[in-house]
Amino acid sequence: MKQSAKIIIDGKTFELPIITGSEGERVIDISRLRKDTGLVTLDPGFANTASCQSSITFMDGERGILRYRGIPVGQLAEHSTFVETAYLLINGELPTQKQLNRFSVMLNDHSVVHEDMRAFFENFPRWAHPMGILSSMVNALRAFYPEILERTEEEEINISVTRLLSKVRTMAAMSYKIFRGHKLVYPRHDLTYAANFLNMMFDSPVRPYVIDEHLVQALNVFWILHADHEQNCSTAAVRLVGSAKVNLYAAISAGICALWGSLHGGANQAVVEMLSQIHANGGDMAPFIARAKDKNDPFRLMGFGHRVYKSYDPRARIMKKMCDRVLDRVKGHDPLLDVAKRLEEVALKDPYFIDHHLYPNVDFYSGIVLRAMGIPLNMFTVMFAIGRLPGWISQWKESIEDPNWKIHRPRQIYTGPNERDYVPIQERD
Numbered sequence: 001m002k003q004s005a006k007i008i009i010d011g012k013t014f015e016l017p018i019i020t021g022s023e024g025e026r027v028i029d030i031s032r033l034r035k036d037t038g039l040v041t042l043d044p045g046f047a048n049t050a051s052c053q054s055s056i057t058f059m060d061g062e063r064g065i066l067r068y069r070g071i072p073v074g075q076l077a078e079h080s081t082f083v084e085t086a087y088l089l090i091n092g093e094l095p096t097q098k099q100l101n102r103f104s105v106m107l108n109d110h111s112v113v114h115e116d117m118r119a120f121f122e123n124f125p126r127w128a129h130p131m132g133i134l135s136s137m138v139n140a141l142r143a144f145y146p147e148i149l150e151r152t153e154e155e156e157i158n159i160s161v162t163r164l165l166s167k168v169r170t171m172a173a174m175s176y177k178i179f180r181g182h183k184l185v186y187p188r189h190d191l192t193y194a195a196n197f198l199n200m201m202f203d204s205p206v207r208p209y210v211i212d213e214h215l216v217q218a219l220n221v222f223w224i225l226h227a228d229h230e231q232n233c234s235t236a237a238v239r240l241v242g243s244a245k246v247n248l249y250a251a252i253s254a255g256i257c258a259l260w261g262s263l264h265g266g267a268n269q270a271v272v273e274m275l276s277q278i279h280a281n282g283g284d285m286a287p288f289i290a291r292a293k294d295k296n297d298p299f300r301l302m303g304f305g306h307r308v309y310k311s312y313d314p315r316a317r318i319m320k321k322m323c324d325r326v327l328d329r330v331k332g333h334d335p336l337l338d339v340a341k342r343l344e345e346v347a348l349k350d351p352y353f354i355d356h357h358l359y360p361n362v363d364f365y366s367g368i369v370l371r372a373m374g375i376p377l378n379m380f381t382v383m384f385a386i387g388r389l390p391g392w393i394s395q396w397k398e399s400i401e402d403p404n405w406k407i408h409r410p411r412q413i414y415t416g417p418n419e420r421d422y423v424p425i426q427e428r429d
Helices: 033-037 073-079 082-091 097-109 117-122 130-144 153-180 193-202 213-225 233-242 248-259 267-280 286-293 314-329 335-349 351-355 363-373 377-400
Strands: 004-009 012-020 026-028 057-060 065-068
Touching (some): 073 314, 082 193, 130 153, 130 377, 153 193, 193 213, 233 248, 233 377, 267 286, 267 363
Antiparallel strands (some): 004 012
């Protein structure tokens, strides 16, 4: 039996269908609301509006659940690799060994960046932010790799997908090397996806980089935990721009720009900066906590709370364990981790943080892990972008294959002046 909701407007009753998702979530379908009633809804920030139906990622903020294609993210972090997880997100199922091998070979074959692109990198100002550079270079990829008409649409999409997954990693490492004034390190066919990235970042003629499988595993976990997160700001940007039927590169470039924001992908960098401030203050976190509680103070504790999660972020638990493993492996003591642990302990016992659901999120620990690997602070958001690529690609792919596809065109409530006449300049006060 189909269920519906009723809305009464000016004494007239309208029925709106109720749709139930595979996990039991129920939504009111308002797609005909304006046509039937002449009215639209107002929902600033889209906190209560589902923009699409998707079979990619399920998250439940109240219960702290995150699954990719039905598989809990904790299982993927423990058993999978980033490449395998990317295949799962993009294609809907875990690959067979044959499929995984073929996918890995394709990533390797497309890992080298066109040499002419190096001139682009070298002409950005040295102080340019890596996210701005990455967004520009991803858009430029289209010019270097235009569509080949002889290919089918499916073949073209598959090649574009593997190009992006492989080349963005190479471009990120390339931008770091050029910024440092170091010799570029090219991808190696004998290294895995994550190992290749670390080698391209840190290998040098005077100090060859030694691959540490523990760090490779940590990087895989970091990227898996960031691979997709439902309809967040950057993913919504990819879908919105993609709805205009732009090419994949342009849609991903839009996602990178959205991720650049401090309230989105830049949060892990902000966490490290905050922890550094607390450490510089002698480790005394009381003033920072007091400011966070003051409703008249705009200051906020970075890495606490989440727009959707109202319980502990499941990714944060995994990243916290990875923090300890990585720091133990590199045999280094990071005082910021001590600050982070004490801050978490205080916050989890404080009624204010409990009542406001301000639990640590994944950004709280991910920055420490990246620091331990040697990733510079201004590259943190780029690392997030590499991880989020499979999610963006799968969301874009799902949207263009949707038989109910429509260009995104939100409505608004106009609050400006009513109609008025033009006033000649000589008559204006």
